[in-house]
Amino acid sequence: MKKKLSLYIGLIIISINTANGNLFSIYSYVRQRININTISPEETNICYALQKKIEDYIDNFNSKISVNILNKNGEFIVDINGKIPRIPASNQKILSSAFSLDNLGPNYILKTSLNEMSNGGLYLDASGDPDFDKRHLDELLRGLNSKEFNTVIKLPILISSSNKNTWWPPSWSYSDRKEEYGAPITKYSIASNASTNALNNPIDNFINELKTSLVRNNLSSKYFIKPVYNDSIDFVSTIKSVNSAPLYILLNLVNSESHNYTAEVVFRHSLNNWSHDFPNVKYTKWLNDQNFDSDDFIFADASGLSRENRVTTYGLSQFLRRMQLSRYADYYFSSFSILGVRGSLKNVKAPINLKGRILAKSGRLSNVRSISGIILGKDKIFSIIVNNKENSTKNIINILSIVDNTNYCT
Incomplete structure (x- = not known):
């Protein structure tokens, strides 16, 4: 009876992994580890x-x-x-x-999403997508015009700000940090932080571009931007997401x-x-x-x-x-x-x-x-x-x- 039960459990696990596409991934990973661990020494x-x-x-x-x-x-x-x-x-x-x-x-992707919080405010969660630019900001905001809103109270759009000390690896030279190839590494970025404004302050640059996008989409009277130092912000639903190209x-x-x-x-x-x-x-x-x-x-x-x-x-x-x-x-x-x-x-x-x-x-x-x-x-x-x-x-x-x-x- 125990053997049958174990067999059934094993079949269920295999079925679940197969349905999720995980079985081959598990097998290929195990095979990779065995091959690398047993490779003949040079x-x-x-x-x-x-x-x-x-x-x-x-x-x-x-x-x-x-x-x-x-x-x-x-x-x-x-x-x-x-x-x-x-x-x-x-x-x-x-x-x-x-x-x-x-x-x-x-096939991993970097996701930038606009999310709604329980109080009606929004949270823009970014991922450092190197191709994310002004067009994508407009894409995120475009659907907000159809939402009902209070004309008296502006609602916040939160972004998770970051300290300047975390923008670069500490061993990067100050001269390199002024160049496009040494652009700051931040979740909130426009076009890989390659512009002059972004090189100086990528968070301010992102906020300014977001403000401009709000104006372009006739939303500046409805929302304001609020930077917060918090990487864990609760939200109830995702309004819109923009995905990067896959990792490969x-x-x-x-x-x-x-x-x-x-x-x-x-x-x-x-x-x-x-x-x-x-x-x-x-x-x-x-x-x-x-x-x-x-x-x-x-x-x-x-x-x-x-x-x-x-x-x-x-x-x-x-x-x-x-x-x-x-x-x-x-x-x-x-x-x-x-x-x-x-x-x-x-x-x-x-x-x-x-x-x-x-x-x-x-x-x-x-x-x-x-x-x-x-x-x-x-x-x-x-x-x-x-x-x-x-x-x-x-x-x-x-x-x-x-x-x-x-x-x-x-």
Whole structure:
């Protein structure tokens, strides 16, 4: 009887999960964990002819560069300064975007909603959607004209304000914070906080745009805006919502276009935490679970704009190999740039034989260049980072050309 009861309960659970579309998700996650935990450790099998060619090429800046090449068997055929921690620039997104994808799933959306409270007032709940703009404000407010309202008393529209200290990771330089690529990271944003007004004060900019939208929609006599310092506001119903593109589309912004704001926003959704506290326990645990050498990694942000980040090319190469085992591997790698074709590598000068064959994430800061990814057709994973040398993208491309033209190292 007990066995039958257990069987029935099991069938009910399977039925519920199947109906919710969760069964395959659970299975694929378990399979991913098993594959990553049991992956064969990387061996060192240096192709000395290839390594010598690269060492000769980088002879006058050897101390400033790290190079690792993994073949399809999981063997390091090139390892030059691979375990020296380097500033990764946007190669930091290789890690943070994988974390976001694994935790949220490819179809996760950022939602901005206008909600009605029990007193008749409204609460506008935002999510940092990078594409949310003035048109979407109008879309949220447009339906309010049909609502009954008291012509004597204006009703509030609440927004959850935030302290200026939480707008940027603390290690971002003040000069970067004045630029579009260093825009403040806030839930309430218009067009990724890229305007001059938003760079100075994103909350005031959002409020001003909301006021303007109220005027455009003939609602300024009915509602006023009230900022509150409260992230938990009760409401009785949602009047209108605006959804972002799904996460797998946003990841193209993060990785192919190297958009810092989007990288930081989706990372905060992954944590369900909008503070800038690093190191983060959840993120650190997830990285440890990926079963690669990250002991010398330092995490100061999700986007790589901070110069306090540190990674190794040895560890990044290992990580990319593990991401090939992810249940979301296709979504992940399809978000990378392609040399000469799309994204941040589209306009990089390269030999014709490499164009369209380097699927990678690039990064750049002053005196920092990084490119890590896959050489298509060669089944080779690579990670190359240069610190303390300006205009070194061409050096990285030349190294990739050396690897591609060396056929006796498999």
